[in-house]
Amino acid sequence: MAKAVFHKHQRVFVGPVGTWALVEQVKPHWVKDVEEPIRIAYDCGLGRDFTADELAAEQADNVEAGHWRVLRAKNKWQTIEECAGHPFPGTFPVVVTEAMDWGGWRVPAAEYDRDPHRIEAQGRLLANSPRLLEIAEQLAAMAGEDGDLPPALAELSRSAERVLRDINTKPAKTGNTPQSRAA
Structure with missing residues (x-):
């Protein structure tokens, strides 16, 4: 049976189209008398549904900071x-x-x-960046565990998640590097 690989609002790379998109809807395909869906499609707002093998999630580097x-x-x-x-x-x-x-x-x-x-x-x-990184990770995890946060804390948590995504996401290879411009 199929399990969802991606979730709603997750940023994914859509291979057939060659662009990044957000998963707008997770669409399970059910069969009568079966407890789990047989396959799952993902609507990314690009005109058709995609399967999990056509999508790729952002890859995180998981920064190992240590003691600076x-x-x-x-x-x-x-x-x-x-x-x-x-x-x-x-x-x-x-x-x-x-x-x-x-x-x-x-x-x-x-x-x-x-x-x-x-x-x-x-x-x-x-x-002090490694300690600030730990605080951001704890703040982001706090929002994931408790959905009933005060609005100000929820906004801080979303900001921490954006910062962590910027830190942990490998930059895309665009061909706009100093080496490619010099060539």
Whole structure:
């Protein structure tokens, strides 16, 4: 017997048409005296019904964040006196995303020099991103478990789901990458 693979309002890639669409309706095909549907079709608003093998769901990367932290790297291009106005003279932030003290996000010295307070704030934001991701996941799960949320919390939950979809969805290969434009 058939089981539904996709659900209503789910974003799917429709292979025969070559576009993304939302499942508008799940259509089970029933037979008399059978407890489960024999097949299921999906109406995506594209003129005909599609079967599950013609559709593909968005693929999530499931970001493995780990323990990110801000380390201080020595500024090799300026003396402490030259950068006395910086929040931490003689150093700049490095956001480390690996278990070892390497790998992650760094900023060019010239950019740091232009606005060190903004770069320090960005470093703290990047280092706390895994915790913010966990909060968004918990908020989205809360809405999935309890349908009777206050309107403000329900809207926050929907926003968290959109952010998580943006984080976890692989970008489509459009041929509009820097490498393809250079060719």
